[in-house]
Amino acid sequence: MKIISVDTLVVDFYRTNLVIVRVHTDEGIVGLGEATLEGKERAVQGAIAEVAEAVVGLDPTRISKILYELARDWYWRGGPVIMTALSSLEMALWDISARDLGVPVSRLLGGATRDRVRAYANGWFSGAVTPEDYAAAARKTVDTGFRGLKWDPFENYDLTITTQQLDRVLAQIDAVRAAVGREVELFIEGHGRFDVRHAIKISKEIAQFDPVWFEEPCPPDNLDALVDIRRASPVPIAAGERWYGRQGFAPALARQAVDFVQPDVTHAGGIAELAFISTLASTSYVGFAPHNPSGPLSTAATLQLGATLPNFRYLEIMATDVPWRPEITNERLVLTDDGDLLIPTGIGLGIEVDLDAIERHPFTPHPMRMFRDAVYDIRPRDERSFFNLESGS
Incomplete structure (x- = not known):
């Protein structure tokens, strides 16, 4: 099994935008991860696009090898944007491996x-x-x-x-x-x-x-x-x-x-x-x-x-x-x-996405507001x- 593409779906979620990552394989299995990062969704999407270039053609079940080499080769390590991109990919790879075997990730x-x-x-x-x-x-x-x-x-x-x-x-x-x-x-x-x-x-x-x-x-x-x-x-x-x-x-x-x-x-x-x-x-x-x-x-x-x-x-x-x-x-x-x-x-x-429902709620800017207005306006x-x-x- 090989990774053939990686893409993202962005959904307005009121105080933030939900970012869903999809990893597609040549066997038709699609793994899902999440890369939600309040106020920094566009930056995370850019980081995920770079990740995609590095993982296309790789075996998605070799999770440890992929994540180790991505972290090693990225050079500019750590921080919320890079780590969110890597985390979402890692989630999706576990999802693929478990789907392939027909078992829960646990x-x-x-x-x-x-x-x-x-x-x-x-x-x-x-x-x-x-x-x-x-x-x-x-x-x-x-x-x-x-x-x-x-x-x-x-x-x-x-x-x-x-x-x-x-x-x-x-x-x-x-x-x-x-x-x-x-x-x-x-x-x-x-x-x-x-x-x-x-x-x-x-x-x-x-x-x-x-x-x-x-x-x-x-x-x-x-x-x-x-x-x-x-x-x-x-x-x-x-x-x-x-x-x-x-x-x-x-x-x-x-x-x-x-x-x-x-x-x-x-x-x-x-x-x-x-x-x-x-x-x-x-x-x-x-x-x-x-x-x-x-x-x-x-x-x-x-x-x-x-x-x-x-x-x-x-x-x-x-x-x-x-x-x-x-x-x-x-x-x-x-x-x-x-x-x-x-x-x-x-x-x-255990999660599947509904693309039609996602399209009805497109990206909407939501800047972080922690010190600018009331924290109780959260829902x-x-x-x-x-x-x-x-x-x-």
Whole structure:
């Protein structure tokens, strides 16, 4: 079997554009991957076009050889654009290999150790402004089956936070905790906003609400700062969505900078690289909780990993999405009433695309807005749930 072409499909997804990669073979098998990178979709498409030139004619089942040589020969290594291009290709190659054998990708990774993973919801708070709004949205989301809620309560704060601003944050978290009780887990997102002093101050204040973690409390490019925060924080620290490859995670693990690692299968190197990062983390008893706010293929690939990795703790998933998400693929996610996502057992990654539906939602520019407007504008007004609810038994 040989690769004959690689192409991309781009779909408007409200806050971003979903980028789907297709790898075509001479035997008619088409593998799918995802290369969604908010605000940088065109750059990623260019990188994928360069990848395509290098892989046409190669055997798609020789995944390790292809990825090693691509990374070696590219020379300008790392970074989100290059690593997203490589990650999406790697996903598609695993999809091809598993389709060729008629098995799910998890079978090629050593086989399933579980049939479900614990999920937490992101994006559930869209449109909320007041603490009462957040409380109502939290109750509604828990009623759909989720037992974990993540959000960024810090508006557009940049490096520092005043006492008055922190009081507003604490009132919001308090309202959510009161609304959902102690049985629901809370995850506080920082989006790399704060300096060391203010991150530590925040962590000490939010500890009263017993969050699972404080995520990315400082910018991702200063490991010394993260180490200082983790040593002083009474709340566990999570990070890693903006680290790339094993080289991005090994120093943080060696220095005990985190309690949870959060590689993204779409950016950190793909399926096999995340499995390697999971193994690194397990040697330090660090939990594995992949970043996953993207589309159907990112979710499918991460779930296949979730089937096989013993230290897999949590999967991030958007509580709702654009109403056309169910139209563009055959994705079918099952959420149990006790907050777990069932792991699909279909062939490959289990995803097929609908080209007609994709064409109805073409590329639309969506620049990143983290420090320019409200973080709560994350879902469209016509947002829809895309889960099937089943009993947890």
